[in-house]
Amino acid sequence: MRAVEAVVAIRRPVVCNWHMPTVPGYHGQYLRIDLSERTSHQVPWPDGVLRNFLGGAGLGAWVLRCETPDGVDPLSPESPLVFVFSPLVGSPLTTSAKFAVLAKSPLTGRINDSLSSSHFAISGKRTGCDAIVIVGAADGPTTLVVTPDGVRFESAETEWGLGSRETGQRVRDRLGGERAGFRVAAIGPAGERLVHFATISHDARHAGRGGLGAVMGSKRLKAIAVAGDRVVSFSDPGRLVEISRDISKRSLGPATAKYRELGTVDNLVTFNRLGSLPTRNFQAGVFAEASILSPESLEADRDRTRTSCAACTIGCEHIFPLAGAGQEDAGGVRMEYENLFALGPLCGVSEPRTVLAASALCDELGLDTISTGASIAFAMECAERGLVDIPGLRFGNGDALLAMIDDIGNRREWGDLLAEGTRAAADRIGGDSQSFAPHVKGLELPGYEPRALQAMALGFAVGTRGADHNRSGAYEVDFSPEVGRVNAGPETIGPVVRVEDEAVLMDSLILCKFLRGVFEDRVAGMAELLRPVTGWDVSPEELRETAGRIVTAKKAYNIAQGWTPAEDTLPRRFFEEPLGEGSRQGALLDPDQLAAQVRAYNLFRGWTAEGYVPEDRLVALGLA
């Protein structure tokens, strides 16, 4: 039981009952693989952990905290990489075929959890475990093949250098093709070259943020293939089917019409009208050419198709062909608001063909589109200010954008510096560049202008993985009558915590966020569907406490890895440069007000005003 000893030795005394009976919805164990030793073991979950952390991002935070040595280099063999499924995977619940990937981020040095979708989740859980923890590093390029019979370590020499899509196809073919049923998650060239915002990809979907692909690349792990036949039981299958049918029906109603008919690309024109569309490296909140990138304009010369993740009734994925009308088919690319904003307005680029090509190139190389766009936009501003000399790299130059994406993915010339992210690049470039490097804790901001969306600004500041809209969700507070989105006071704190709690539960169970509109009361809805899966008599109050526990566990992880209160803020630009045009003209963040909100948020969470977690809070939540 070397793995168990390792868990206990590295961290936290936990009360363990290694012979607990399996809870419905779970296998009751995780698979721990050591690439250096080429060994693997199943490790039972300690008593209470499953109910306290649920699955996905929550259970991943628990196991990552157990397995990560304090201060570890994220790209060293000792740094664990964790794939986690959830109790809902394999159930008939719509949008539940998802998995979480966690590691210490090379971009931020803090906890990072990214979610992805589809058949890898279903097949991975069918291998007979609830999570796969990978430590160590292989001698050479390796593919892990995981089945209920065990783990094989196969050479990936012939796939090294290929894109993730081709890698996945080759590995599947080698393992017996469609009939063998293997599903593959893989990295592209950017992950191999340790680009700090490289992705892990499966079936054209990506665990995108925070550089988990680099962690995988540092282990010389090109791909993981999973297949199996181990299914879990559910506590009340009849009730589960009933609830699933009802949610599926509601998922086809008005709450998700936007996602089905238009996709999230539609946000671009809305955000522009609201003065909230980050433009030219956050120098403005409106983009004059936004309408050229509207769904209607994109559709005008290309036939969009729609697809979905496995086990999803919504189908929000809108695929746009890369070739123009009459041209030879060049494949398609999935467009969402985030890749559209980051590779379009943020870089001042409005030519649809260029933005689609840029997004496809990021997918091929295995790059997070948000951090890629933000890093290039930052470099464009540095070039325009004369801080760097990069020929042609200016806002609006689509050819320079495409060339720089390729340079980042291959770590060539200036691309090698930008591959470390904007925080590290600004440290090297110097001058006042750190004041407009668009990151929090090293993670580049997504497409929400914080001067115009000030609840979101708070969410960015306190986010455990950095500037992030998926873990915080505070933009929901801004886009509501609840509080004013500019100059909001203490009334913002409760709603910001509430939506963060809801998000952490959805990320732990793992359900698609686009389903949230179908629940009248999201937490009560999640409690209702967890009962027939696990048999736990779980109440909404218990789930709210669970959410607080998971957020606090992530915070405790960060503190152990060196977090300081000074990190919980935004770049100076947002305090010093008012928005210049649009409906939020003149909007600015007040540093004192944001600092006061951060303190109030910390106290609301039961932490000290500075953001440290008191020992009695850790004890109360079972985290000591």
Place this chain on the structure above:
Amino acid sequence: MDSEGASGVTVEFFGIARRRAGRTRIVVCQGLESTRLGDVLLAAAERLPELAGECLDGSRPQDGYLANVNARRFTVDPDTPLQAGDHVLLLAADAGG
């Protein structure tokens, strides 16, 4: 206030509301100096029945939709006071991306 909407309230449509309305905007309540959100939405519904069916619930936005006044204040309150020249944005409440 702008010249187009000076003699009424301009309702701008986003997302599904734009699809159902089949247009990007409409001017209603012309000739009134002041009005309220509920009356503006009722007037828009009368002229655009397909929009009304899915995005409006009488004088309020349907569940899942929001109104925004002049790209600043979000509201669903039909009693929200409006002036001639104001712009009402009708959009999905779920802004996630």
